[in-house]
Amino acid sequence: xxxxxxxxxxxxxxxxxxxxxxxxxxxxxxxxxxxxxxxxxxxxxxxxxxxxxxxxxxxxxxxxxxxxxxxxxxxxxxxxxxxxxxxxxxxxxxxxxxxxxxxxxxxxxxxxxxxxxxxxxxxxxxxxxxxxxxxxxxxxxxxxxxxxxxxxxxxxxxxxxxxxxxxxxxxxxxxxxxxxxxxxxxxxxxxxxxxxxxxxxxxxxxxxxxxxxxxxxxxxxxxxxxxxxxxxxxxxxxxxxxxxxxxxxxxxxxxxxxxxxxxxxxxxxxxxxxxxxxxxxxxxxxxxxxxxxxxxxxxxxxxx
Amino acid sequence: xxxxxxxxxxxxxxxxxxxxxxxxxxxxxxxxxxxxxxxxxxxxxxxxxxxxxxxxxxxxxxxxxxxxxxxxxxxxxxxxxxxxxxxxxxxxxxxxxxxxxxxxxxxxxxxxxxxxxxxxxxxxxxxxxxxxxxxxxxxxxxxxxxxxxxxxxxxxxxxxxxxxxxxxxxxxxxxxxxxxxxxxxxxxxxxxxxxxxxxxxxxxxxxxxxxxxxxxxxxxxxxxxxxxxxxxxxxxxxxxxxxxxxxx
Numbered sequence: 434x435x436x437x438x439x440x441x442x443x444x445x446x447x448x449x450x451x452x453x454x455x456x457x458x459x460x461x462x463x464x465x466x467x468x469x470x471x472x473x474x475x476x477x478x479x480x481x482x483x484x485x486x487x488x489x490x491x492x493x494x495x496x497x498x499x500x501x502x503x504x505x506x507x508x509x510x511x512x513x514x515x516x517x518x519x520x521x522x523x524x525x526x527x528x529x530x531x532x533x534x535x536x537x538x539x540x541x542x543x544x545x546x547x548x549x550x551x552x553x554x555x556x557x558x559x560x561x562x563x564x565x566x567x568x569x570x571x572x573x574x575x576x577x578x579x580x581x582x583x584x585x586x587x588x589x590x591x592x593x594x595x596x597x598x599x600x601x602x603x604x605x606x607x608x609x610x611x612x613x614x615x616x617x618x619x620x621x622x623x624x625x626x627x628x629x630x631x632x633x634x635x636x637x638x639x640x641x642x643x644x645x646x647x648x649x650x651x652x653x654x655x656x657x658x659x660x661x662x663x664x665x666x667x668x669x670x671x672x673x674x675x676x677x678x679x680x681x682x683x684x685x686x687x688x689x690x691x692x693x694x695x696x697x698x699x700x701x702x703x704x705x706x707x708x709x710x711x712x713x714x715x716x717x718x719x720x721x722x723x724x725x726x727x728x729x730x731x732x733x734x735x736x737x
Numbered sequence: 738x739x740x741x742x743x744x745x746x747x748x749x750x751x752x753x754x755x756x757x758x759x760x761x762x763x764x765x766x767x768x769x770x771x772x773x774x775x776x777x778x779x780x781x782x783x784x785x786x787x788x789x790x791x792x793x794x795x796x797x798x799x800x801x802x803x804x805x806x807x808x809x810x811x812x813x814x815x816x817x818x819x820x821x822x823x824x825x826x827x828x829x830x831x832x833x834x835x836x837x838x839x840x841x842x843x844x845x846x847x848x849x850x851x852x853x854x855x856x857x858x859x860x861x862x863x864x865x866x867x868x869x870x871x872x873x874x875x876x877x878x879x880x881x882x883x884x885x886x887x888x889x890x891x892x893x894x895x896x897x898x899x900x901x902x903x904x905x906x907x908x909x910x911x912x913x914x915x916x917x918x919x920x921x922x923x924x925x926x927x928x929x930x931x932x933x934x935x936x937x938x939x940x941x942x943x944x945x946x947x948x949x950x951x952x953x954x955x956x957x958x959x960x961x962x963x964x965x966x967x968x969x970x971x972x973x974x975x976x977x978x979x980x981x982x983x984x985x
Contacts, residue, residue, distance in 0.1 A: 484825045486984035510827030517825075518985070521818030523748075534819075537744035539826055579822060 435462040436495070437587040437619040438483060443492035444643075445478050452478040454643035455492065460621050460636070462497075462586075465613050467634030468623040469727055475643040476623040477518060480591050483621075484515045497587070511539065515589040520576020524565035528556045528575050531564060535582040546582075554578040554608065570601040577608070588612075589621045594629055602626075606633055631723040641731040658726050661719045662693040664702075671711035675702065692719070741828060741836035749840050754806050761802070762848045765795050766855030774863050783865035787856070788950030793882070796852060800886040801914050803848045804893035807841040808906045811894070815901035821984060834979050837894060838972065845886050853879060874953045881957055884964045889914075891971035898978040938963040 438460040445453040453475045460466045470476050481487045483494060485506075494501045499509040522531045532547045551557040554574040559567075564575060573593060580588055590609075594602045610633065612618045624630045630637075637654055639646040649657070666672060669685050676683045676693060679702070683693045703713050749755060773787040814820045823833055860867060896910040938960040954960065 481984070484821065485827070486821060486824055488983075507827035507829065510825060513825060513827075515821075515825050517818075517821055519818060521821045523813070523817055523819060534744050534748065535822060538740055538823060538828070540740035540743070583826075 436460060436498070437462045437464075438494065438496055438621065440479070440483075440494040441492055443479070443482065443494055444490045445475070445482060445487065446490045452643055453482070453489070453492075456640065456643060456645055458638045458640075458645050458648060460619060460638075462619050463613070463617055464636045465609065465620045465622065465634050466636045466638060467630040468621055468638050468640065469627065469630065469723075470623075470640035471731065472625075474640050476640060477591055478643075479640075480515065480517055480589055480621075480623065483589065484513070484517060485510060486517070511583070512586050513589070514580030514582070514585040514587070515591070516573070516576040516580050516593060517589070517591050520572045520579070522564045522572070522575055522579060525563055527561050527563060528559050528567075528571075528578070531575060532578060532582060535579045539583045541583055550578050550581060553581070555604065569596045570598065573597060573601070573605070574608075577605075581612070585618065586616075587619045587621070591623050592625065593622060594624060594626055602629060609633060627723045627727060639727060639730050646730050654723070654726065658723065660694070660696075662695075662697060663690065663717045663719050664693060665690050665714040665716075666706060666711050667714065668709075668711040671706055671709035675705040675709065678705070689714070738828075738832040738836050741823070741832060742839060745836055745840050746843075749810060749844055752806070752810060754809060755844060758799075758802055758806055758848055759851050762799055762851035763855040765799065766852040767859040769795050769856055770859035770863055770865075780864045781866045781869070783863055784860060784867060784870055784951055785949070787860060787865070788952075792856065792950055796849070796882050796886070799848055799852050800845070800889040801911070803841075803845045803886065804889040804914075805907055805910060806844070807837070807890055807893045808897045808910050809903060810841070811837055811897045812901055812903040812906045815897075816903055824984060830980050830982075831976060834894070834898075834976055838890070841890050841893070842887055845890050846883065849883050849886055870951045871953070875951055877957050878950050878954055881954065881960055881964070884961055884968070888964050888968040888971070891968040891975070895971045895975040895978070898975045898982065901982075935963070939967050 436459050438458075440456055440458050443453050443456045444451070456475065456479060468476055468479075478487070482489050482501075483496065489501070496506065496509045496513060499505045523534065526534065528551060529547060532550060533544055536544050536547065548557065551559075554577055556571060556574055556578065559571075564572065567575065573596075577588075577590070577593070580590075593609075594605055597605060606629065609620060609622075613620060622630065622633065635651050636648070637651070638648045663686075664672075666689060669688060669691060672683065672685065672691050676691075676697075679697055681693055681695050681697055683691050685691045699713075699716060706713055769792050770783075770787050772791070773783060777783060777786045814823075820833070824830070857867075892913070893910055896913065897906045900906040900909050
């Protein structure tokens with residue numbers, strides 16, 4: 434599998450504070466990689482390192498296979514776009530002028546793509562309005578447009594939906610999905626809004642105290658968070674032959690309870706159990722959310 | 738680096754602050770001569786009168802102002818986060834710094850040209866006897882003044898690399914320049930002291946005490962060497978700071 438970004442035992446120390454402590458992660462090409470962690474666990478630090486704003490204390494990372502210390506990294510970074518913390522733009526310039534500035538920085542010969550880019554992020558009708566007069570949502574969209582200038586194939590977005598209204602979040606999600614689907618752009622998105630991330634991400638990386646706790650695909654996460662039916666019965670010994678016979682996966686949790694994964698036909702289950710002198714006492718549907726899965730990984734009651 | 742110049746040069750020229758500084762340079766250059774025409778009725782003495790340390794003082798003021806403009810423009814890149822965009826897309830920090838050096842040196846040269854164009858044009862219009870002046874001496878002194886102005890630019894770069902916040906950088910830059918006043922005072926009191934004499938060659942304020950634009954300056958190459966070495970020192974320090982800087 435090709436990776437847009439891989440890190441290996443990456444460390445970053447600020448004085449006595451260890452912000453990253455041997456972080457290892459892999460972002461597959463074409464993925465929308467949700468980067469999840471509590472405040473201060475090193476998400477933004479990692480993004481700063483990858484973007485070349487700071488240097489790692491130890492370890493290494495590769496952008497599209499190019500090691501961060503290689504001379505070719507400058508060329509590899511030309512395919513990388515990022516919005517780190519707040520969108521970066523000149524407040525006294527209009528959206529179009531900011532994009533023109535970025536085009537020049539990238540050494541792009543013609544600026545024909547600017548109107549299309551403005552249209553893509555929905556800022557085509559702003560005219561000469563200066564960026565300092567933009568709303569937060571407009572600034573986020575312009576930040577994304579700046580990050581998209583040129584032919585980028587990897588975008589890093591640090592808390593991109595912070596402060597956006599519901600419509601803004603919806604628009605942003607659709608835009609990211611469109612860019613991922615139509616242009617094959619890989620995304621690394623750090624976000625606190627787990628429910629929103631759950632609607633977007635194809636892969637996840639959970640980070641805690643500067644280390645990756647777990648990496649998994651959306652499918653694997655779905656399995657980990659899969660829906661289950663929690664049943665209580667008078668005799669759990671009757672459950673295995675019945676559930677095996679119905680082709681269901683399950684887990685006996687205690688002397689009277691079990692978790693059944695999938696959707697059994699309840700009446701058939703009741704009859705089958707009754708034939709073995711076992712009564713179904715209660716039946717409740719369970720679903721673990723991304724949020725609860727996250728807390729089960731990193732522990733604690735602090736919010737992500 | 739070409740891409741950096743292509744992006745930043747038009748922005749520097751379009752800056753409203755910079756346009757005001759150019760206008761101010763024209764006004765100061767012409768104003769310097771105007772003050773002298775009020776003080777002297779003899780047009781033959783006008784060049785000598787206008788070439789005394791007033792022109793040096795005003796050109797020093799222009800240098801400080803041009804440096805402050807660079808501080809504001811570069812610090813704005815830090816505060817708006819645009820510097821991040823440059824790093825993210827792979828521009829080397831040394832290239833970013835040298836692009837600033839080139840751009841703000843050019844804006845300084847333009848301010849210098851505006852100031853002295855207005856100065857000499859005003860002298861011509863006032864009927865000053867320019868033909869009597871030594872073109873070689875004037876050209877040499879103008880070159881020294883330009884070097885001093887460029888040295889201020891290097892210092893402004895150093896200030897903004899250490900203090901990327903706009904207000905802090907501007908205040909530190911101005912205060913640091915104001916701290917040179919004791920050197921000027923020392924060079925007035927100790928004109929015959931060799932050490933003070935050498936020290937004054939490094940700094941504009943010391944240099945202007947005994948200056949006449951239309952007269953040959955003593956050991957101009959030594960002064961040029963002193964100014965260039967100090968400017969290079971500022972630049973190297975700025976580069977060292979900027980290379981190590983942890984951007985947010």
